[in-house]
Amino acid sequence: MQGNPEKRGASRRRLTPLPPAPETTEDDNTAVAEKQSGTVAGESLLNRESPTALYMQIADLLRSDIDSGSFATDSKLPGENELTHRFGVSRVTVRQAIAQLLAEGYVVSKQGKGTFVSRQKFLHDLKPMRGFYDALIAQGVEPKTKLLEFGPASASESLRQAFGATDADCFQLRRLYLVDDEPIALVVSTLPPEASGLTWEQVNRTPIYGLLESVLKLTVTRAEVRIRARSAGASVGQLLGLSAKAALLVMERESFGSDGALRERTSFYIRPENYEFSLSVQGPLPVASSIKNVNGAASRATEK
Numbered sequence: 620m621q622g623n624p625e626k627r628g629a630s631r632r633r634l635t636p637l638p639p640a641p642e643t644t645e646d647d648n649t650a651v652a653e654k655q656s657g658t659v660a661g662e663s664l665l666n667r668e669s670p671t672a673l674y675m676q677i678a679d680l681l682r683s684d685i686d687s688g689s690f691a692t693d694s695k696l697p698g699e700n701e702l703t704h705r706f707g708v709s710r711v712t713v714r715q716a717i718a719q720l721l722a723e724g725y726v727v728s729k730q731g732k733g734t735f736v737s738r739q740k741f742l743h744d745l746k747p748m749r750g751f752y753d754a755l756i757a758q759g760v761e762p763k764t765k766l767l768e769f770g771p772a773s774a775s776e777s778l779r780q781a782f783g784a785t786d787a788d789c790f791q792l793r794r795l796y797l798v799d800d801e802p803i804a805l806v807v808s809t810l811p812p813e814a815s816g817l818t819w820e821q822v823n824r825t826p827i828y829g830l831l832e833s834v835l836k837l838t839v840t841r842a843e844v845r846i847r848a849r850s851a852g853a854s855v856g857q858l859l860g861l862s863a864k865a866a867l868l869v870m871e872r873e874s875f876g877s878d879g880a881l882r883e884r885t886s887f888y889i890r891p892e893n894y895e896f897s898l899s900v901q902g903p904l905p906v907a908s909s910i911k912n913v914n915g916a917a918s919r920a921t922e923k
């Protein structure tokens with residue numbers, strides 16, 4: 620006697636359907652290709668047996684192309700797809716290579732437009748005493764400035780004393796420097812109370828040393844300069860077209876008169892991809908008699 624077919628079906632074991640196979644992305648396929656020596660587009664360009672990471676090898680090749688002039692100043696680098704195909708690597712690897720060049724200042728990223736070769740670097744010789752504006756002029760460029768603000772500013776007691784003023788406010792101005800209409804530096808200067816009578820027109824058209832020497836009749840005989848690195852921060856980054864975490868060169872300058880009185884204190888926040896400092900020094904050269912290795916033991920230096 621045959622049983623109820625519905626009951627027979629109910630007694631059968633139900634199978635759980637398998638989950639759908641994950642989709643394979645283009646990056647996944649290319650990442651596999653990176654491991655397959657001899658089968659990728661960039662095999663002849665990259666050494667996959669080298670201890671040097673692939674992204675560093677790509678950065679080295681692109682850097683060589685830039686240095687040789689294959690990519691001209693302000694020209695656009697090939698896009699991710701083209702570089703991925705050229706080198707046979709994933710987009711992640713290409714992005715790492717581009718990030719390396721960005722960090723070195725070889726290229727700049729323009730939102731919505733792509734990655735472009737940086738302009739030529741400006742070489743600021745620190746040996747002659749001259750202003751930032753004059754240093755740019757010496758490079759054969761025509762910088763422009765934009766006066767952001769100027770007026771009285773409170774200062775610390777030590778700064779007022781350095782200026783020779785105990786109860787008067789100092790004078791501060793903020794100026795943006797541009798080359799080819801692109802910002803390259805934010806300059807913040809603090810001047811002694813004598814500068815309180817300066818007009819907008821004077822400040823707008825005259826560099827700092829010009830204001831001191833020609834307008835205020837305060838001579839400058841020497842300057843002390845310190846250079847360091849820091850992140851841009853939100854406010855400075857916005858003015859320079861950088862992210863808050865972007866690296867900056869910061870030059871701190873203090874200028875003095877023959878009497879030792881402070882004439883000005885200025886901070887220069889400079890985009891590093893556009894600027895270099897140089898300093899020529901002369902001997903005699905002092906040489907240490909010994910050096911310490913990583914184990915702490917001293918090794919006698921050999922003098923020739």
